[in-house]
Amino acid sequence: MKVYKGSFGKVVSTMGYNVFSDHLEKVPLDKKHVVLNTISPNSYGIAKNDGKFKNALKDSDILVLDGVYFGLGYFLSTGKAIKKNQGPEVFDFFINKANDLALKVYFLGSSQETLEKIKVKVKLKYPKVKVSSFSPPFRQKFSEEETNEMINKINKFKPDILFVGMTCPKQEKWIFLNKEKIDANLICNIGAVFDWVAGNQKTIHPIWWKLRLAWLKRTIDRPEILKRYPNIFLYFKDMLLFIFKLKKSF
Numbered sequence: 001m002k003v004y005k006g007s008f009g010k011v012v013s014t015m016g017y018n019v020f021s022d023h024l025e026k027v028p029l030d031k032k033h034v035v036l037n038t039i040s041p042n043s044y045g046i047a048k049n050d051g052k053f054k055n056a057l058k059d060s061d062i063l064v065l066d067g068v069y070f071g072l073g074y075f076l077s078t079g080k081a082i083k084k085n086q087g088p089e090v091f092d093f094f095i096n097k098a099n100d101l102a103l104k105v106y107f108l109g110s111s112q113e114t115l116e117k118i119k120v121k122v123k124l125k126y127p128k129v130k131v132s133s134f135s136p137p138f139r140q141k142f143s144e145e146e147t148n149e150m151i152n153k154i155n156k157f158k159p160d161i162l163f164v165g166m167t168c169p170k171q172e173k174w175i176f177l178n179k180e181k182i183d184a185n186l187i188c189n190i191g192a193v194f195d196w197v198a199g200n201q202k203t204i205h206p207i208w209w210k211l212r213l214a215w216l217k218r219t220i221d222r223p224e225i226l227k228r229y230p231n232i233f234l235y236f237k238d239m240l241l242f243i244f245k246l247k248k249s250f
Helices: 041-048 051-058 069-078 087-101 112-125 144-157 170-181 193-198 206-210 214-221 223-243
Strands: 002-005 010-014 017-020 034-039 062-065 104-109 130-134 161-165 186-189
Touching (some): 017 051, 017 062, 034 087, 087 186
Parallel strands (some): 034 062, 034 186, 104 161, 161 186
16 A cells, blocks of 8 residues: 555555545646546456456546445555545636636537536536537447547547546546547546536435445446446455455555
8 A cells, every 4th residue: 555646646555456545626727638537446447357347447537436335445454544536626726717717618428418418417516617529339349430529529629638538447448548649638537427417417415425325326326326336246355355455466
């Protein structure tokens, strides 16, 4: 376990990943191809069986803690917490920043209906933001033609911030493969946040976050999340090995 100063702020090395543990204010908006990903017990479990996804997470310029549980092993071992920067917090911070600076923001992913809802809300609440979007086909793997179309549409707009919501792990792997071709500065893979912004899903009441039970509320609202539990089990198994120093390599 290490704590050190990364390219954009304090970073904590835990369970094989370098996790950003600082204020989002330190993330630059004037540098090209800066990729921000999130990590959670679910994504850790997926990465155990998906080497390409694991590489994408490890290659992140900024890997933020999505919820508190991925940082639990570090906390139990050191008594110190990793700063939480969840997907909705990432979106709120940077969309407000974009409004303050009159930046261009692009939304890639989700359905056309959801994107239209997002654009309406952004234009009403953040009037200085220039916004555009594209809804790619719903499939696990894009053809070369589809990938080029997505990149061309983004590059024509030249966003300062690109929000990607194509579900985990597809979005992280696609950005990992194509980031150098994309004419954007900050690239944020934030998945399910698109539905929250659009109003397709109700925002979780702050009391659930305060009680550290947002995961339970989310599962009640979306029972399909139960399918993630085998991946989450892999995390907690490794976390126990990590705490008792029974496993050195992750």
